[in-house]
Structures are given as C-alpha cells and as structure tokens.
Amino acid sequence: MSVVSGVTVTVPATTANLGPGFDCIGAALTLYNEFKFTRLQEGGLIIHVAGAEAERVQTDESNLLYQAFVQLYQYIEQTPPSVKIEIQLGVPLARGLGSSATAIVGGLVGANQLAGATLSQLQVMELAIAMEGHPDNVVPALLGGCRLAATSEAGWEICEIPWHEDVVPVVAIPDFELSTKEARRVLPTEVSRADAIFNTAHLGLLLRGLETGKREWLIAALQDRLHQPYRKALIPGYDTVNAAAVAAGAYGMVISGAGPTLLALADPGNSKATEMAMAAAWQGAGITATVRSLSVDTQGASSFHQG
Numbered sequence: 454m455s456v457v458s459g460v461t462v463t464v465p466a467t468t469a470n471l472g473p474g475f476d477c478i479g480a481a482l483t484l485y486n487e488f489k490f491t492r493l494q495e496g497g498l499i500i501h502v503a504g505a506e507a508e509r510v511q512t513d514e515s516n517l518l519y520q521a522f523v524q525l526y527q528y529i530e531q532t533p534p535s536v537k538i539e540i541q542l543g544v545p546l547a548r549g550l551g552s553s554a555t556a557i558v559g560g561l562v563g564a565n566q567l568a569g570a571t572l573s574q575l576q577v578m579e580l581a582i583a584m585e586g587h588p589d590n591v592v593p594a595l596l597g598g599c600r601l602a603a604t605s606e607a608g609w610e611i612c613e614i615p616w617h618e619d620v621v622p623v624v625a626i627p628d629f630e631l632s633t634k635e636a637r638r639v640l641p642t643e644v645s646r647a648d649a650i651f652n653t654a655h656l657g658l659l660l661r662g663l664e665t666g667k668r669e670w671l672i673a674a675l676q677d678r679l680h681q682p683y684r685k686a687l688i689p690g691y692d693t694v695n696a697a698a699v700a701a702g703a704y705g706m707v708i709s710g711a712g713p714t715l716l717a718l719a720d721p722g723n724s725k726a727t728e729m730a731m732a733a734a735w736q737g738a739g740i741t742a743t744v745r746s747l748s749v750d751t752q753g754a755s756s757f758h759q760g
Contacts (some may be wrong), residue, residue, distance in 0.1 A: 455748035459491040459759030460566040464559045465750040466544040467551030469589035471674040472707040473655040479589035480599035481589035481750035485543045486558040496693045506544030521560025530672035547630040549710035554590035597753030616749045617666030621724040623717040625731040627742045648678040688713045690738035697734035701726040
C-alpha cells in the first residue's frame with residue numbers, strides 16, 4: 454500500500470436538537486471547516502489556522518482536531534506521524550453549529566486516510582460519538598443529511614430523516630458565545646412524565662413534518678419542554694427574535710444545538726423575509742447577528758489525497 458503524504462478533509466457545520474429532538478437528532482448544513490494534513494519528515498506538530506476567530510484556536514497538542522487525530526492512531530495501535538495541519542475556519546466557534554464536531558470528525562477522518570483507511574466509516578463514527586459524548590452533531594457531520602441516532606443492544610442505530618425541499622434552515626448567528634457546559638448546567642436532572650410524553654409526540658411530528666413539508670405539522674412540531682425553556686434565558690432577545698421570525702412567515706424557531714445561534718425553519722417564499730426580520734429583531738436588542746439561509750448538506754465529511 455502506498456503511503457499517503459497528505460489529505461484534505463472538509464466537514465460541514467451541524468444544527469442539533471431541532472426543538473424536541475434533544476441529543477438525538479441533527480442535520481448537516483452548508484457551512485464548512487477545511488482541514489489539510491501533511492506528513493512531515495521531522496518536526497512533530499505544526500498547526501496553522503486561518504479564517505474568522507483563527508487566533509482563538511489552540512495550535513499545540515491541546516487542539517481538539519489534533520487530539521482526534523491522535524485518538525485514531527491510538528485506537529489502531531500505531532504511532533501518529535509528525536504532521537502539519539492547516540485549518541480554514543468557516544464554522545463559527547462556540548455558537549451551537551457543531552464546530553467541535555467538525556474538529557473531531559475532521560481529525561479522525563484525516564488520520565484514517567493517512568493511516569491507509571484502516572477503519573470503516575462505522576468505526577470512525579463510533580469513535581467520534583465516544584469523543585463527543587453524544588451523536589447529534591458528529592453523526593450528520595460525518596454522514597451528511599439529517600440523522601436520528603438511537604442506541605441498541607448492538608450499538609448505534611442511525612436513521613436518515615428525509616428533509617423536504619420546502620423546509621429552509623435560516624441561521625441567526627449572534628456576536629456572543631454560549632458554552633455547551635453552561636447550557637447543560639441550566640437543565641433539570643429530571644423531567645415529568647407529561648413533559649416526556651410531550652416531547653415524544655412532538656419529535657414524531659417533527660420527523661413527519663420534515664419529510665412532508667406540511668406547514669401545520671412543522672408549526673406544532675418545533676415545540677419542546679426538555680431544554681429550550683431553560684436555555685432561552687441564556688440568550689438575550691430570544692423571545693423577540695422568535696416573534697419576528699414567526700411574524701415573517703417562518704414555521705417556527707429553535708435553539709441550534711446548545712445556542713446561542715437560533716434556527717428558524719421557513720418555506721422558500723418566506724426565508725428571505727425571515728432572515729431580515731431576525732437580524733432586525735436582534736439589532737433592536739443591541740446585538741449584531743449574521744443571518745443566512747442555508748441548505749442541508751447531503752455529503753457529510755469528504756476527503757481527497759494530495760499524493
């Protein structure tokens with residue numbers, strides 16, 4: 454087998470939870486981080502980072518991308534090679550769009566390719582879930598599309614969720630951060646039976662709404678009682694932005710991942726109006742936000758060899 458001297462891996466952003474699908478559903482979006490790995494004859498580790506917020510990314514062995522890279526080599530019981538890593542950031546950091554998942558998936562896929570693709574996609578996915586702690590971001594980042602993940606006696610069952618063309622994801626990314634740790638801290642340790650039943654019913658409705666694009670189902674389906682009522686207090690202007698999105702014709706709005714990015718789902722005819730309304734609402738609250746209509750990425754992580 455010829456030795457691969459370099460590989461470039463592109464990984465999409467993700468949005469997780471989608472309202473009632475807490476910690477089990479996520480979708481890949483058309484925003485990307487790119488990671489280029491090049492073998493070095495000597496020199497250990499070199500990391501270069503470009504893009505928005507590049508100065509905030511660690512460039513030593515504590516870098517999450519590199520930790521994932523090393524994790525795969527440890528799993529296959531090989532010594533990691535000396536490597537130069539070039540990171541091109543396109544996914545905002547700590548905003549609820551899966552930036553850490555892109556690093557985990559990118560590091561594992563890059564290492565696997567340099568090591569001769571010794572692991573299957575399923576094995577890479579299981580390593581990614583173990584590193585992240587839950588599947589809702591890393592699974593769509595790796596596989597693309599919208600994915601539901603559930604445990605079974607044999608491991609993980611991954612179900613692809615059809616996403617109707619009339620459902621446009623609109624992301625409103627504010628200029629402040631919210632750590633996943635803080636967003637988890639505010640959640641209750643127990644929920645009532647009524648709330649568990651509520652979320653089970655609404656997740657089922659969400660899956661059918663995404664598949665059919667039926668407006669009435671989507672409007673009802675985006676409600677949640679497990680995490681959003683507790684987390685929205687951490688996001689200034691949440692209620693104002695939500696009201697603006699709905700008034701502009703969106704099906705509804707949810708917190709993307711752990712936040713603070715807010716995700717509206719809209720039909721193609723209302724997506725632009727939803728963008729403008731969300732941006733204006735946050736601006737009125739004194740917060741600058743980047744608001745964009747995106748699509749669901751269907752490819753997931755992709756890679757190509759440099760030789």
